[in-house]
């Protein structure tokens with residue numbers, strides 16, 4: 001895959017995009033982010049002397065720190081669970097990001113404008129960056145309007161009436177789009193934002209007389225994607241518009257189905273909890289955060305999608321769907337349950353009493369009462385059966401509900417858990433447990449037959465990687481001693497080091513590169529574990545000397561083995577002269593190998 005680096009065009013001149021390889025860009029992003037800073041944002045690190053830091057591992061539970069970060073090598077390694085890597089790996093594993101998202105987050109941190117990945121063509125790469133930049137500008141404009149003494153007064157009054165702490169309002173960057181059709185549009189013009197960009201951002205629409213503001217007389221909510229890019233806005237009407245809430249339309253940076261409101265802010269807390277709350281509205285989410293409940297995400301007016309479910313599942317295994325207990329809310333909750341279990345989440349459903357939404361409920365009863373209700377929220381089967389009460393009066397109705405639940409239960413991979421759910425649904429519907437289990441087995445078989453024709457090859461999970469201790473000590477010594485590294489480089493860089501982790505790591509060290517220039521997982525692991533180990537050896541120079549000798553011997557042995565093959569080939573073709581020459585050569589090599597042993 002390649003990136004297209006786009007130089008910001010000036011004065012309308014077309015600039016040819018400079019092609020940079022992915023590796024260069026990754027190296028640039030990594031070199032402008034210190035891994036210690038990146039990791040410190042998520043956990044507490046203490047100095048362990050020199051460039052080394054230690055902390056409690058975020059990937060396994062422990063009481064004494066075995067998670068080690070090396071500033072010099074820009075790598076981390078856990079001696080407990082062996083998780084390891086560079087800043088990108090850390091963000092992927094810790095924040096549940098994919099490669100691109102992790103790279104983007106690091107680039108954002110360092111203030112680098114990352115060229116977008118190709119795929120949409122170069123022009124859309126450039127447009128993406130421009131749209132994200134314009135989104136930030138527009139958010140700042142809306143915030144200024146909210147703060148403006150006269151203009152912003154009604155919006156400030158409204159927000160005050162909702163009873164949110166000013167920190168929450170600030171943290172989520174709420175703003176105000178004033179009454180009128182040309183406010184933001186005029187501002188954009190004054191900033192030199194092109195009409196095309198303004199229109200494709202969705203913040204202005206095209207009418208008979210040109211572009212006009214999409215958001216008018218509304219409180220605005222910036223919507224971020226999982227890496228914190230500002231991709232869209234939501235707006236709450238302050239007048240008498242029939243649409244109380246509106247969202248930005250989809251744009252090159254905003255795909256509704258892939259964004260959850262609040263996820264960026266909830267990320268860190270989600271990782272520490274085992275469940276997420278899924279609520280519907282902006283104020284529901286803001287109220288939760290305001291009350292100190294930060295493992296919450298919101299859908300904001302759109303039905304839950306599988307993509308959103310997968311986003312949640314990156315962080316937690318369980319989702320509590322919170323909704324107001326009216327008919328529409330219940331219907332939406334039932335639908336959400338099917339989708340969320342479909343991506344492998346355990347789902348519970350929390351219907352708030354008296355048609356309250358989370359905002360009302362927490363405002364009236366407090367966070368503790370809400371969390372107590374959540375603790376008692378029924379699992380999806382109980383909930384589903386309860387909500388299908390109108391149909392369960394007849395046998396036909398009951399079996400129909402059972403079959404709908406089969407579809408959901410079948411999505412779980414754990415067989416024991418499935419059986420438990422089936423027993424539970426039989427119980428709840430007043431059906432016979434054994435016949436339910438039998439029916440479910442038949443249902444699974446039919447389903448498997450259907451899927452056999454559609455399935456892909458299962459992904460191969462490689463065997464666990466083991467690090468050779470001698471290799472690790474050797475590399476750690478070289479990393480800690482420039483003179484020994486020079487010596488090793490001088491002796492070894494011309495040798496044939498065969499294949500494997502050690503060769504990859506030595507090549508990286510000899511070329512002055514870091515962990516990011518190593519391609520293999522084995523190599524990365526050896527590098528990270530060596531960089532982070534506390535070395536305690538008496539005579540490092542002896543170890544290096546021995547290792548150099550054994551590397552040389554290995555090289556000779558490989559040469560000897562190759563000669564053996566050549567001799568066999570020459571014999572087969574009857575080339576006696578060559579055979580004699582090769583045998584002599586091999587004899588010389590073998591003697592050299594013997595000598596190197598003493």
Ligand SMILES: [Zn+2]
Nearest residue numbers: 057060078081
């Ligand atoms: Zn660990």
